[in-house]
Each structure stands twice: as structure tokens, then as C-alpha cells.
Amino acid sequence: xxxxxxxxxxxxIAEYGDEDDKITYDTPLISGGxxxxxxxxxxxxxxxxxxxxxxxxxxxxxxxxxxxxKIAELVRRFTA
Amino acid sequence: xxxxxxxxxxxxxxxxxxxxxxxxxxxxxxxxxxxxxINVEFPSGAEVKPVINVCANNYLGLSNHPEIVxxxxxxxxxxxxxxxxxxxxxxTQDIHRELEEVVTEFLGTEDTILFPSCMDANAGVFxxxxxxxxxxxxDRLVHxxxxxxMRLCSAEHDTFKHGDMGHLEKKLQQFQDKRLRVxxxxxxxxxxxxxxKLDEIVKLAEAYDALVFVDESHASGFIGATGRGTHEKCGVxxxxxxxxxxxxxxxxxxxxxxxxxxxxxxxxxRQRARPYLFSNAMAPVIIAGVLKAFxxxxxxxxxRDKLEDNARYWRKGLTEAGxxxxxxxSPIVPVMLFNAKLAxxxxxxxxxxxxxxxxxxxPVVGKGQARIRTQLSAMHDRHHLDRALDAFIKVGKKYxxxxxxxxxxxxxxxx
Numbered sequence: 001x002x003x004x005x006x007x008x009x010x011x012x013i014a015e016y017g018d019e020d021d022k023i024t025y026d027t028p029l030i031s032g033g034x035x036x037x038x039x040x041x042x043x044x045x046x047x048x049x050x051x052x053x054x055x056x057x058x059x060x061x062x063x064x065x066x067x068x069x070k071i072a073e074l075v076r077r078f079t080a
Numbered sequence: 081x082x083x084x085x086x087x088x089x090x091x092x093x094x095x096x097x098x099x100x101x102x103x104x105x106x107x108x109x110x111x112x113x114x115x116x117x118i119n120v121e122f123p124s125g126a127e128v129k130p131v132i133n134v135c136a137n138n139y140l141g142l143s144n145h146p147e148i149v150x151x152x153x154x155x156x157x158x159x160x161x162x163x164x165x166x167x168x169x170x171x172t173q174d175i176h177r178e179l180e181e182v183v184t185e186f187l188g189t190e191d192t193i194l195f196p197s198c199m200d201a202n203a204g205v206f207x208x209x210x211x212x213x214x215x216x217x218x219d220r221l222v223h224x225x226x227x228x229x230m231r232l233c234s235a236e237h238d239t240f241k242h243g244d245m246g247h248l249e250k251k252l253q254q255f256q257d258k259r260l261r262v263x264x265x266x267x268x269x270x271x272x273x274x275x276x277k278l279d280e281i282v283k284l285a286e287a288y289d290a291l292v293f294v295d296e297s298h299a300s301g302f303i304g305a306t307g308r309g310t311h312e313k314c315g316v317x318x319x320x321x322x323x324x325x326x327x328x329x330x331x332x333x334x335x336x337x338x339x340x341x342x343x344x345x346x347x348x349x350r351q352r353a354r355p356y357l358f359s360n361a362m363a364p365v366i367i368a369g370v371l372k373a374f375x376x377x378x379x380x381x382x383x384r385d386k387l388e389d390n391a392r393y394w395r396k397g398l399t400e401a402g403x404x405x406x407x408x409x410s411p412i413v414p415v416m417l418f419n420a421k422l423a424x425x426x427x428x429x430x431x432x433x434x435x436x437x438x439x440x441x442x443p444v445v446g447k448g449q450a451r452i453r454t455q456l457s458a459m460h461d462r463h464h465l466d467r468a469l470d471a472f473i474k475v476g477k478k479y480x481x482x483x484x485x486x487x488x489x490x491x492x493x494x495x
Contacts, residue, residue, distance in 0.1 A: 033447050036220065038230065039239045042251070 053078040114143035116459040131436040141459030143333035155368020163361040171361030188317040191346040198326035198337030199225040204353030206233035215255040218264035252288035261290035267299035267310030273412030278314035291321040301330035302384040332373040383458040390456040402483035411456035419493035423450035433471035448495035
């Protein structure tokens with residue numbers, strides 16, 4: 001499962017990180033102001049394509065996307 | 081009457097939270113017309129204090145221009161006070177259409193529709209044009225009103241890193257399966273003062289079959305050689321598909337805004353944009369004032385040239401004094417302090433020194449990006465700028481942030 005988290009972390013850093021940001025598994029992404037709720041779209045799309053899943057909009061809440069750890073949990077729910 | 085103690089407590093708790101977070105906004109009462117020199121009562125009940133204003137959007141100094149004030153008086157006499165109607169019922173006077181034609185000619189577009197504000201234009205434009213089969217790709221620093229407009233629209237939305245053309249290109253590639261792609265930008269970014277690279281954006285739009293949207297609220301009237309805006313500056317007049325802008329800043333500063341662009345797009349807004357369909361026509365008195373503002377702009381470029389000179393002088397003065405400022409060439413000059421409390425303290429001390437400039441911090445700007453946003457005006461004369469610079473230097477010395485790098489300021493005050 002760490003592989004999953006690392007894939008997500010790598011994507012999040014490339015997509016949203018700046019040079020100075022130290023993003024970890026537990027960094028608050030949306031509540032911490034790193035990711036705005038609009039930018040979640042590309043992340044959701046990336047996960048759906050990569051893991052061949054469909055995340056319903058109701059589950060794609062800002063809370064569920066608020067850290068790499070939480071995103072990994074969400075993906076796990078749909079790949080299980 | 082169901083406003084129970086429970087409800088009162090709920091809101092008092094929320095307001096308390098806003099205060100504790102240092103985010104509580106208080107209005108300052110100005111006891112004079114808008115201008116470079118204003119008289120301010122702050123806090124409420126305090127003695128009225130004359131200060132130099134360096135935080136208005138009064139870029140061309142037209143907010144209290146005598147010719148515009150007179151034109152507004154004349155408009156009031158000739159066309160009355162209010163319309164008591166939306167445009168499409170019985171709210172359209174000849175001067176509403178006249179202003180739409182003047183704006184179309186000025187911006188170099190095909191047609192224009194007026195809105196009560198640019199906030200309303202941005203709220204209405206996306207939902208009028210796009211469906212769930214489309215994608216809106218916006219720069220991450222676009223104005224809050226655009227964000228709200230996108231929220232009201234059923235199209236999918238995504239963002240690209242601020243000003244990052246490579247990232248935008250990737251997004252355009254990623255969404256080639258969509259019916260329509262719209263690239264969404266501010267012309268001049270209001271918090272940073274930098275401008276969109278519209279020439280590069282147009283090339284990408286052509287390569288990937290996308291529409292270009294730009295909000296010119298902080299550009300119309302003064303950016304570009306004749307003040308047409310960012311598209312003039314970037315050499316892409318006629319290439320913008322959708323421009324929104326305001327009359328509430330450089331163009332007289334009262335209120336009102338518009339969508340200007342391709343003929344069919346404007347017509348779709350006239351048929352579908354809810355803030356146009358369900359709110360009153362702009363008041364005739366304001367239309368008359370805005371028409372005069374455009375007439376003044378047509379006469380020559382003196383005001384925007386003076387503004388440009390002022391911006392250059394101000395940026396040079398702050399830089400030489402040792403402040404960290406955001407690079408750019410617009411009249412929006414952010415003085416970077418990084419720490420929210422420091423920005424508030426500096427703003428308060430500047431006011432004590434007779435300079436009105438406001439601190440901005442998260443969530444209005446990114447965390448650790450607190451600043452004093454200064455804005456120049458053609459109303460400023462050298463003596464205003466020199467006095468304001470003296471005040472900035474005095475306060476900067478007090479907080480020991482002159483000649484310091486970002487790292488040094490952050491090391492001392494934190495983020």
C-alpha cells in the first residue's frame with residue numbers, strides 16, 4: 001500500500017507543489033491551502049485512469065482529498 | 081420570530097472565530113471623495129485624519145474627475161435616476177446600447193453586454209456558454225468572482241499553475257476529448273500585479289482548439305500603449321474570445337461591468353446570463369459617467385502615461401529602500417512581508433504616519449505570502465509618492481525589514 005501512497009504523493013508534488021513545499025503523506029492539502037477544490041478534478045481523473053476506478057462525486061469530497069493518506073484510503077475503498 | 085438565542089450564539093461564535101483568526105474586516109469611513117488625498121475616520125468615532133491613499137483601484141484618477149461628475153449630473157437630468165426594470169423588459173435606454181458599442185470599439189471585440197458589476201459578468205458568463213461536456217481550465221490565481229462563476233457552471237473545471245504555460249499545455253492535451261475548452265485568466269493579477277502571457281496563451285489556444293477568456297478589471301483603461309488592456313500589451317487585440325471587465329476601477333470607479341467578445345457569445349449571455357436577466361439595468365447616471373470616461377481616454381494617453389511613470393518611480397523607490405516587492409510593471413505593487421501579523425502591524429503604523437495601505441494575508445493570498453498591496457493612481461503627484469515612501473521607510477526601519485531577503489524576514493517573524 002505504500003506504493004499507492006508514493007504514487008499519489010509523487011503526483012501531488014508535481015501537480016501542486018512548489019520548490020519550498022515539504023509535502024508528506026499527512027500534509028493537509030485542501031484545508032492547508034495547497035490544493036484548491038477545483039484542482040481536485042485532475043487528481044480525481046488521474047486516480048480513476050490509473051487505478052481503473054470510478055469515484056462518485058459524493059465521495060470525492062474536500063475532506064476525502066485532504067491528504068495523501070486519506071486519498072490512498074479512498075482509492076483502496078474503490079479498488080477493494 | 082425564530083431568531084433564538086441558539087441562532088444568535090451560533091453566529092456570535094462564528095464571528096468570534098473570525099476575530100480570533102485575525103481575519104475580521106472593519107470598514108474605514110472616508111469623509112471625502114475618492115482621491116490621492118482623503119480624510120478618514122478610523123476607528124469609528126475617531127478624529128478625522130488626512131491620509132495619502134495608496135490602496136484604491138482609482139488607477140486613472142477618474143473617480144472624482146470634474147468632467148465625469150458633470151456628465152453624471154447631466155445624465156441624471158436627461159435620463160433620470162433609475163430604470164426600475166431589468167434590461168429586457170423596459171430597462172434599456174439608448175445610452176445603455178451606446179455604451180455597449182463604445183466598449184466594443186475600445187476593446188476591439190465584436191459585441192458587448194453590460195452587467196451590474198464584473199462580479200455579475202463573471203457569475204453569469206460561464207453558465208450561459210458551457211455544459212457538462214466542456215472544460216474550464218483556469219490559472220490558479222484568478223479572481224474570486226471567476227471562481228464563483230465557475231462554481232455556478234455545470235462544466236468540468238481544472239487549474240494550471242500560475243502563469244505556467246507548460247502546465248497549461250498538458251491540461252489542454254489532457255482534455256482534448258471535451259466539446260469545448262476554455263482557458264481562463266486575469267489580464268492583470270490583482271494580488272501580484274503581474275500580467276497574463278496572452279500571446280503565448282493565444283498560441284496554445286490555437287494549437288489545442290480552445291477559447292480564451294480574460295478578466296481585464298485591473299487592466300482596462302491603462303495597460304497597453306493606448307490603455308486597451310492586456311491584449312493590447314501582448315499584441316493579440318482581436319484574438320480574445322471573451323473579455324470581462326469593470327467600470328468600477330479605472331473607468332470612473334462607480335460600478336458596472338460587461339462581457340465583451342464574439343458576437344454569438346455576447347448574444348448567449350443576453351439570452352441566458354442570470355445576473356443580466358434578473359437584476360436591474362445599470363443606472364443612467366452611471367452610464368453617463370462611464371461614457372465620459374471613455375471620451376476622456378479617447379483624447380489621449382496622458383493619464384495612463386502618468387500612471388506608468390508613477391508605477392516606475394514607486395517600484396524604484398521601494399526597491400532602493402530595501403523592500404522586497406513583487407516584480408512586474410503594473411501599477412499594483414505588493415510589498416512583501418510574508419508574516420500576517422507583520423503585515424497588519426506595518427499597515428497600522430503606516431496609517432499613523434498618514435498613509436492608507438492595507439495588509440493582505442491568507443486566505444486572500446497564499447499562506448506565508450502576506451503583503452501590503454500598494455496601488456498607484458494618475459492622481460498621485462511626486463509629493464504624494466515621496467511622502468508615502470518616507471513613511472514606508474520609517475516603518476520598514478522600525479520593523480527592521482529593509483535590505484532583508486525573504487528568508488531573513490521569515491526567519492525573524494515566521495510565516
